[in-house]
Amino acid sequence: MRVLVLGGTSFIGRRVVERLHERGDQVAVAHRGKTEPAHWVPALHIHADRQNFRSRASQIHAFGAEAVVDSNALTGADVDAVTGVLPDVPTVVLSSQDVYQAITALRAGRCDASVPLDESGELRRDRYPYRGRGYDGVPDDYEKLDVEERWLPRGAAVLRLPMVYGPHDDQQREDPILRRILSGSTAIPVGEGTLLWTRAHVDDVARAVLAAIDTRAADGRAVNIGEERVFPIRSWYQHILDAAGSSAELVTVPDSAVPADLSISKAHPQHLLASVRLASDLLDWTAGDPATRVKESVGWHLEQAHQSSWSPDQQSTDEAALASG
Template sequence: METALIIGGTRFIGRHAVEEFLDHGYEVTVFNRGNHDNPFESDDRVAHVQGDRTDDAELAGAAREVEPDVVVDCVAYYPRDVRTACRIFDDVDAYVYISSGSAYGAEVMPKREDETPLCDCTAEQAKDDSHESYGPRKAEGDRAVFAAAEDGVNAMAVRPCIVYGPHDYTERLDFWIDRVRNDDRVVVPGDGTNVWHRAYVEDVASALRVVAEAGDPGEAYNVGDRRMVTLEEMVELIADALDTEVEVVHASERELSIGDLSLDDYVLYRDYPHVLDTNKLAALGWESTPVDEAMQAAVDDHLDSDRDGSEHDPGRENEERVLGVLDTL
């Protein structure tokens, strides 16, 4: 039986990755600091090694203790993290780094792994922890993977777009589910045709395994829903999953300004379409979950949780002002 070491492994993508590898017959160990509740604490199939992945000695100790065949790195947020991991795990069958669609440095459609340029990353950005440096840091991590592969390390990268599904602590989708659940009229910024490619979390987890088993060292693989939906279609999918009906009300930048709102106040809105080409991953045998099934799972999990996405709420009272004026037009 092969052994998988999941660096992270208890919150969102990592949690689903653990389940994916278990379902496919792997022995699984998670390595993390133990700062979050461990959903596998009572599961004797999952071992836990506690440590800080930014401490080279502790990461190397985990490598010696586990002797993994596959390593999935869920929490490599800095290029140094990736370079260190590639050095420590230089003899594994597969080291899979979770990168991001944000690593792309050009607004083109679609974004292809072997064509679309990556973000540049300055020395300052490589150490910065701000949202603005996230894409450059992930891109530099990709370059670390490519360099390690040239030195013979079986290192690969997976680039998800916006990830959604059960246990999503970002609560981005939860905001929209909460809106549809509680309001008959839902304000959708723009004309509703905005596209920001999303990836169902279980499909990301399966992509990690497929790439570990069949990917080529030095390669990156995009992952996202094979059927993309617009923002308005996403709202309609949520309504279907809740077995309810809502009226979608489009609001332009000018109309939103009536309520002191802007397009960018809405989570999952993006002006230029963000679309990833997933054919390279599909060629390895990966398949995605139908979006209606994925949304149903996300909605069911939302209903079982206490998440409401309120941190992303632009303010219902502000929207009511917009709706009131639109009703008079």
């Protein structure tokens, strides 16, 4: 099969491209050219910013894609810029479980939604959740609801992703624990850590994308992706420590003292636990064992770590937090 991937050179898109190549598909990757992995799988690279996508229309058409994966549409404008150029073929779009009202409740410190969240759950009442926050790489008009509202009527399969971890994770979700391990910390200050937040390994997400391409059963629908077995945040931290072979202890401190990079271990009245039953039923897909996946991910990240980025100020913050307990 000939598959065109929009984005596709970092983290989730990168793993999707690798999976497609492994099974023998021909892949074209349309991206800005800012990140291009060295010694990577063979693929046709089409350098195209979304806002100038029409300038590459002849290359897009010449490739003759039989399926499209949109791995990095962040805004409604991102979709508008490409839909008039892309071929009318089965399309899989990566969205986020931040479309649910539960994410707003989590950030506000209240509970608005029962869990597990299924695909009929209440969507966010507010729009543009990161506007004005200045997050690196996140535009002010970031809005996966806008992305879904444009793609779903076109028959695309929309995969709502949870917290995704694994090799090449640009958000470095395991880093708060791993940096402390590498710095030699023996005690890590955390909150009660009871939050349930669905996660998924990047390779399992890539497998879900391929399943959506192959089965077509999710066309025109939004489907939650994630691990069926979800451990609380504190247990996840412990799994990271165990996978790294660390004897460091997680020490409970008051929420007011929890370091900022460990804030998800504080007490939160709203959980982000998603039901993935529809993905199992429609796509015949299930995620791998969480403990095994964490071990794989931690192993990869430790192999890449040449030194700790831990600073004296961070160490002082931890020491003050531990003293407060």
